[in-house]
Amino acid sequence: MKFGIILGSTREGRVSPQVGEYIKKVASAREGHEFEIVDVKEYNLPFMGTATPNLAWNEKINELDGYIFIVQEYNHAMAASLKNALDSAREEWFNKAAGIVSYGSGGGIRAAEQVRLVLAEQKVADVRTNPAFNLFTDFENFSDFKPGDHMDAGVNDMLDELLLWSQALKGIRA
Numbered sequence: 001m002k003f004g005i006i007l008g009s010t011r012e013g014r015v016s017p018q019v020g021e022y023i024k025k026v027a028s029a030r031e032g033h034e035f036e037i038v039d040v041k042e043y044n045l046p047f048m049g050t051a052t053p054n055l056a057w058n059e060k061i062n063e064l065d066g067y068i069f070i071v072q073e074y075n076h077a078m079a080a081s082l083k084n085a086l087d088s089a090r091e092e093w094f095n096k097a098a099g100i101v102s103y104g105s106g107g108g109i110r111a112a113e114q115v116r117l118v119l120a121e122q123k124v125a126d127v128r129t130n131p132a133f134n135l136f137t138d139f140e141n142f143s144d145f146k147p148g149d150h151m152d153a154g155v156n157d158m159l160d161e162l163l164l165w166s167q168a169l170k171g172i173r174a
C-alpha cells in the first residue's frame with residue numbers, strides 16, 4: 001500500500017519537514033509499503049472556493065491508500081493550511097485510514113483532536129495512537145527536532161494500527 005505523510009504547515013521556518021522525515025524513516029522499515037512526503041506547501045492550494053482548484057492535490061489524495069497527518073498547533077487549533085487542504089478534497093479521502101502525529105508546547109493534542117472531528121466528516125478512520133512531540137523536550141531551541149529513541153515505540157504502534165485498518169478498508173473501496 002501507498003501512504004502519504006502530509007505536512008500540514010506552510011510557514012517560513014516550519015519544522016514539519018523534520019517531523020515528516022523522521023516518521024518516514026521509522027515507517028520505511030515496513031517492507032512492502034511505500035511512504036512518501038506529501039507537502040501541502042508544494043501544492044500551493046488556493047483558499048478553498050476562491051480560485052481554480054489545484055486538482056493535482058485531489059489526484060494525490062485519491063491515489064494514496066492511507067495518510068499520516070503531521071499536525072502542528074496554532075492558537076489551540078490545527079493550522080489553517082491543513083484545514084484548507086482537508087477541505088480541498090472530498091470523495092478522494094473516503095474510506096481510508098489515517099494516523100495523526102502532532103507537536104506543540106503541549107504535544108499539539110488540541111489540534112490533533114480537532115483533526116479527528118474533520119476526518120470523521122471526510123470518512124477517514126483515524127487510529128487511536130497519536131505520537132505527540134513536545135516543543136520543550138523533543139526539539140532543541142524549539143526548532144531542531146531531536147526525538148528520544150523511546151518515541152519510536154509510539155510511532156510503531158500508530159503504524160501497526162494504520163496498516164491494519166488500511167488493509168481492511170482497501171477491501172471496501174471499488
Ligand SMILES: Cc1cc2nc3c(=O)[nH]c(=O)nc-3n(C[C@H](O)[C@H](O)[C@H](O)COP(=O)(O)O)c2cc1C
Pocket residue numbers: 009010011013014015016017072073074075076077103104105106107108135
Ligand atoms: C501563530 C502561532 C500560534 C501558536 N499557537 C500555539 C498554541 O496554541 N499551542 C502550542 O502548543 N503551540 C503553539 N504555537 C507553537 C507552534 O506549535 C510551533 O511553532 C510549531 O513549530 C509550529 O509548527 P510549524 O513549525 O510546522 O509551523 C504557535 C505558533 C504559531 C506560529
